[in-house]
Amino acid sequence: MLNSSISDSAGIARRKTPLNRSQIAGFWGAWAGWTLDGMDSFIYALVLTPALTELLPRSGYAATPANVGLAGSILFALFLVGWGLSFIWGPLADRFGRTRVLAGTIFTFAIFTGLSATAHNVWELGIYRFIAGVGIGGEWALAGTYVAEAWPEDRRKMGAGYLQTGYYAGFFLAAALNYTVGVHFGWRAMFLTGAVPVFVAIMILTRVKESEKWQRAEARDVVHVKPMRAIFAPTYRRRTWVMCALLTIAIIGLWAGAVYEPSAVIQLATRAGMAKPEATKMASMATGLLSIGTILGCLALPPLAERIGRKKTLAIYFGGMAVAIVGAFGWAFYLPNGLAPFIAWLFVLGFFGGNFALFSLWLPELFETRVRATAFAFCTSFGRFVGAGVNFLLGAAVLSMHTLGVPVALTAIAFVLGLLVIPFAKETKGEVLPQ
Structure with a gap:
């Protein structure tokens, strides 16, 4: 009888x-938003060469490999x-709620990704990609905040891991589209597929309720706090x-590897004797493997x-990223x-690139509800500014070095x-999620 009671309690x-x-x-x-977010982000890396090869001459520049590489880096x-x-979305979400502002971020990146297909020169493409970036960055922060607050305490930690998979499922989707749509219909058709998230935004607006944690925090605050000021207060x-x-650090390392991975695979495939279409398909398959990892x-x-703590887990993933970047770009x-x-190392690089899931789990635990979206958006946005410079x-x-491998490998530092x-x-x- 006692054993039965213990068993029932454990169950x-x-x-x-x-x-x-x-x-x-x-x-x-939120997951679909992250998937299409990741797809949108990686479409650019996959269509970089054909898009700039067409647009650079229209902009008054020769489409040499050097110019394509430099223009690609500037546009990225x-x-x-x-x-x-995209940190601008955080205070809006803390003031007006998670779901409406989340839908707004998805509308923004979807519309301007679709408009990228109409670009006549590199300047137009740069403007469209810039505004799409504002929307994409906000979607990441707000989707993570929403799931952390909306899911029960005993589920939200795995929810962060599940949610993060969407972004990299988007990489896989982008690779699949490039393998089919991109190869046959070109880079403009690839950008047009990025307009699909509009339907996800409509679903969020019509079917998803606001998180109860935000509603309670909103009801408690008679005088609204200034969240940007609060996250820099002593607390x-x-x-x-x-x-x-x-x-x-996570953004610098992961994006350096992910953005230059297709170009590296194409170079290696060409060196191995593959024709350009086969090399492009090989880059798509390598991207899919990176995404699975x-x-x-x-x-x-x-x-x-949950077992060893957030800090030790991040240390393991950061160490793995350093080794994988050097192994892929510095050696293979x-x-x-x-x-x-190189492709084998990409799988390892992909696995440890999953460190971003920790931030979706960890960041919400560090800030209370009234400033959580602002903190999430600001912390992720700060890294992107530095990442842009890097x-x-x-x-x-x-x-300058006339090689791709060594510069990317140095990001392991x-x-x-x-x-x-x-x-x-x-x-x-x-610890439980702060109220």
């Missing part, structure tokens, strides 16, 4: 709180600056800057963070027959510096 303890219809719809809306830097400006100042530093890394991260890229080893320098280094910053972060293992 109750293990049983997760069921999700209601709004929580399920909200998650899938503009995209990251747009991401950086939160250190947390804000430490998270800014860690996210900056990252999805697995995202799913493995929350249980590990220069082998006489480096295509297969990406520009990286493009200049590629142009950022993760070594990250290991020195992690001890200054606040550990939140076992």
Whole structure:
């Protein structure tokens, strides 16, 4: 009898709180937004060469490999600056609610990604990508905030891991579209597919309820706080800057590897004797493998963070990223027959690139509801500003050194510096989400 009671109690303890219809719809809306967000982000990397080869001559520049590389880096830097400006969505979400502002971010990046298909020169493409970046960056922060607040406490940590997989499923989707649509219909058709998220935004507006945590916080605050000022007050100042530093490191390293991965694979495939169409397809398949690795890394991260803590988990993932970047771009890229080893390293790079799932889990635990969206948006945006500058320098280094591998491999230094910053972060293992 006693054993039966113990067994029943253990079963109750293990049983997760069921999700209601709004929580399920909200998650899938946020996940779909992140998927299309990731797809949009990576479309540019996949169509970089054909788009600029066509648009540079129309803009008065020769479409040489050097000019394509430099212009690509500048346009991507503009995209990251747009991401950086996405911190404007955070205070709006803290003031007016998560769901309406989340839908607004999706409308923004969908419309301007679609408009990229109409670009007549590199300047128009740069403007469209800049504004799309503003929307994409906001969607990431607000979707993470919404799921953290809307899901029950015993589910939200895995929810962060599940949510992050959407972004990299978007990479896989972009690779699949490039393998089919891009190869046959060109880069403009690829950008047109980025307009699809408009329907996700409509679903969020019509079917998803506002998070109860935000509603309670809104009801308590008779005088609204200024969230940007609050996250730099003594209570939160250190947390804000430490998270800014860690996210900056994650963005520098992951984006350097992910953005230049298709170009590296195409170069290696061409060197191995493949024709251009086959090399492009190989880049798409390599991107798919990178995405699968990252999805697995995202799913493995929350249980590990619950077991050993957030700080130790991030240290493992940062260390893995440093090794993988050097292994792929510093070693395999220069082998006489480096295509297969490079692609194998991409899977490892993808797995440890799942470190972003930790920030979706960890950041909401560091800030109370009335400033959570602002803190999430600001910390992620700060890293993108720095990442934009680093990406520009990286493009200049590629142009100057006449090689892709070494400049990208050097970004591993950022993760070594990250290991020195992690001890200054606040550990939140076992703590509930602040009200």
